[in-house]
Amino acid sequence: MRLTKLQSGLWGAVVLALLGVAALRLLDQGAPVTDQAAFRPEFALADADGQTRTNAEFAGKHLLVFFGFTNCPDVCPTTLSEVAQVMDDLGEDASRVQPIFISVDPERDRRLGIAAFTQAFHPSILGLAGDDVATRAAADSFKIFYERESDPNAPDGYTMSHSPALYLVGPEGDWLRQFSYGTPASEILADLQSRL
Structure with missing residues (x-):
């Protein structure tokens, strides 16, 4: 038994x-x-001049898309620095890639000057800051998370929590992959060069 x-x-x-x-x-x-073309992300967001920019106008180019905010203390500047290095290292192929920074704190970032922020990293990075509805639609389309969090030590008493990855969209609009936070520029560059 x-x-x-x-x-x-x-x-x-x-x-x-x-x-x-x-x-x-x-x-x-x-x-x-991360390595499959699982969906086609979309956005329709205002640039610094108030002109609505959409993913459709970049057909034929690879997009490097990052969601963040101008008061970000570490993740955003680090990632945008890597993107800037990639754009420099692409040389003549840089014209085939469009880096895009999408603000998850659009009202404050428009006030602070999103174009000046992105241009400080690289002149090719396009900063977009739509209204709350358009921003949420873009984030949902890319399947990313963001939310406002109270922080008495941060400017204006709040910060933004957000997905820290860099997203690669192909020339036909397909999501190709994401690069996790901290991926070196050399790896991003090698991946892009293999696709161009």
Whole structure:
């Protein structure tokens, strides 16, 4: 009788282990979404001059898209610096790539001067700051997260929490992949060069 209980327990553990392995494989299969053209992100947002810019006008170019805000203390400046290095290192191929910075804090960023902010990193980076509805639509289209958070130590008493990745969109509008925060410019450059 004892042996049967022990055997049942062992078989139960084996079944649980197999289910765990199967679940991990399923999760693992879902993880490389970063390398699949899973969807076509869209945006329609105002530039610094108030002109609405859409993803459609950049057809034929690769887009490097980053969501952030001008008061960001670390993630945004670091990523935009990497993008600037990529644009410099692309040389003549730089004309085939459009870097875009989309503000998740559009009202404040328009007031602070989004164009001056992006131009400080590289003249080719286009800063966009739409209204709240258009910003939310763009973020949802790219499947990114952002929200305002109270912070008494931050300018105006708040900061913005947001997804920190850099997104690559292909010349036909397909989302190609994302580069996680901290990806060196050399890796982004190598990926882009393999596609141009």
